[in-house]
Amino acid sequence: AAGVIQSPRHLIKEKRETATLKCYPIPRHDTVYWYQQGPGQDPQFLISFYEKMQSDKGSIPDRFSAQQFSDYHSELNMSSLELGDSALYFCASRYGTSGRYEQYFGPGTRLTVT
Amino acid sequence: DQQVKQNSPSLSVQEGRISILNCDYTNSMFDYFLWYKKYPAEGPTFLISISSIKDKNEDGRFTVFLNKSAKHLSLHIVPSQPGDSAVYFCAASAVEGGGGADGLTFGKGTHLIIQP
Numbered sequence A: 001a002a003g004v005i006q007s008p009r010h011l012i013k014e015k016r017e018t019a020t021l022k023c024y025p026i027p028r029h030d031t032v033y034w035y036q037q038g039p040g041q042d043p044q045f046l047i048s049f050y051e052k053m054q055s056d057k058g059s060i061p062d063r064f065s066a067q068q069f070s071d072y073h074s075e076l077n078m079s080s081l082e083l084g085d086s087a088l089y090f091c092a093s094r095y096g097t098s099g100r101y102e103q104y105f106g107p108g109t110r111l112t113v114t
Numbered sequence B: 001d002q003q004v005k006q007n008s009p010s011l012s013v014q015e016g017r018i019s020i021l022n023c024d025y026t027n028s029m030f031d032y033f034l035w036y037k038k039y040p041a042e043g044p045t046f047l048i049s050i051s052s053i054k055d056k057n058e059d060g061r062f063t064v065f066l067n068k069s070a071k072h073l074s075l076h077i078v079p080s081q082p083g084d085s086a087v088y089f090c091a092a093s094a095v096e097g098g099g100g101a102d103g104l105t106f107g108k109g110t111h112l113i114i115q116p
Helices: none
Strands: A004-006 A010-013 A019-024 A030-036 A043-048 A053-057 A062-070 A074-078 A085-096 A111-112 B010-014 B019-025 B033-040 B045-052 B056-059 B064-069 B072-077 B084-094 B108-116
Touching: A004 A085, A010 A019, A019 A085, A019 A111, A030 A074, A043 A062, A043 A074, A074 A085, B010 B019, B019 B033, B019 B084, B019 B108, B033 B064, B045 B056, B045 B064, B045 B072, B072 B084
Parallel strands: A010 A111, B010 B108
Antiparallel strands: A004 A019, A019 A074, A030 A043, A030 A085, A043 A053, A062 A074, A085 A111, B019 B072, B033 B045, B033 B084, B056 B064, B064 B072, B084 B108
16 A cells, blocks of 8 residues: 655755755545654654645744645745754654544655754 | 663573563653564564553563553563564653654664574
8 A cells, every 4th residue: 555655755954054954645545744853853843734835833943845736746945945944854644634544654864863 | 861761771581481672761741652662773663552641552472561659651572483583662641632743752673682
């Protein structure tokens, strides 16, 4: 079965640079979530989109922005990168926004800021 | 403040025995709970979930119990197998029936080690 695809899998950037992470949800899933997992930490919810509209916002820094496109893929744009942004970034998708529909996670993008 | 707590960072269980992973939560608005399993270098994999209107949900070797009054849930794996060795995350959501793509709130995870 098709899973959530994230690209790139690994990314190395320098401080103050910009990074773009991409997420391709499971086919027919219309809801996308972004999470950040720091070393030894639990995944922290950043932002979500439903039908191309921002739906909920968590602990996402103002330096970050995201959007969902007409084909339901999503991109997380990160500017003015800081050392503390080094983390695993997971994308998850699900169908709809209510009911007992679990979120399915991608393999993650490991971002290293030097 | 950690709203979902997994107080055991690690748990070691002998193969064939029962593994019990515990999770506590503080937010009374949570009404849907999930367990995810995570291997190194992979994303969390959905395992089993339970709605607050139930107190038990079973799927093969995995059973989740919910005690709403105590704000406590547990995941039972029986019998435990070597492939069960992974980090298990408890997660909660307040989205059941409410609409809106609310993010999940995760615990810090428990590293389960199944010994042969």
